[in-house]
Amino acid sequence: MAQKVNIELVDDIDGTEAAxxxxxxxxxxxxEIDLSAENAEALRDEMAVYVETARRVSARRAGRSTRGGARAVSAESRARTQAVRRWARDNGFEVSERGRISNQIAEAYENRESVQEAPGTAAGRRGRKRAG
Incomplete structure (x- = not known):
């Protein structure tokens, strides 16, 4: 059985047929936005002043908001990382001031109700659930 599929673009602004x-x-x-020829022209006209004075970036850098390849880190992510490091230190884990947090520590933090101290500490030897 043969099928014929037609895709119709609809203008995301006014619901007319998009070009x-x-x-x-x-x-x-x-x-990405689907636009009629009229709305696409209007968008380009509105952006022209910005595009004419902006620096063009390569596709590889497009979307990157920081220099030197570093990832942008949200304040929420930074606060969570600080909380994980603080919890890890308070519970006997060795954790660096900077860099990646180990999977073991991250998993222990996520399961912190059942993990109170790092393996090898007094609490860890008393039979409490340990990370690892």
């Missing part, structure tokens, strides 16, 4: 999908990026996030 194209327009891609753009802002603040490290990439977007």
């Amino acid at each position: 194209e999908t327009v891609s753009f990026a802002l603040d490290g996030a990439a977007y």
Whole structure:
């Protein structure tokens, strides 16, 4: 049995038939929007002043919001990392001030109701559930 599939683009602004999908990026996030020829032209007209004065970046750097290849870290992520490090130290785990937190520590933190101290500590030898 043969099938014929038709894809119809609908303008995301006004619901009319779309002529194209327009891609753009802002603040490290990439977007696509389906627009009619009229709305696509309006978008390009509005952005023209910014595009004309902006620096063009390679596709490899597009979307990156920091220099030197470092990842942008949200305040929420940073606060969680600090909490994990603080918890780990308080519970006898060895954890560095910077860098990646080991999977063992991350898992122990997630299961912290049942893990009170690091393996090898007094609490760990008394039969409490240990990370590992």
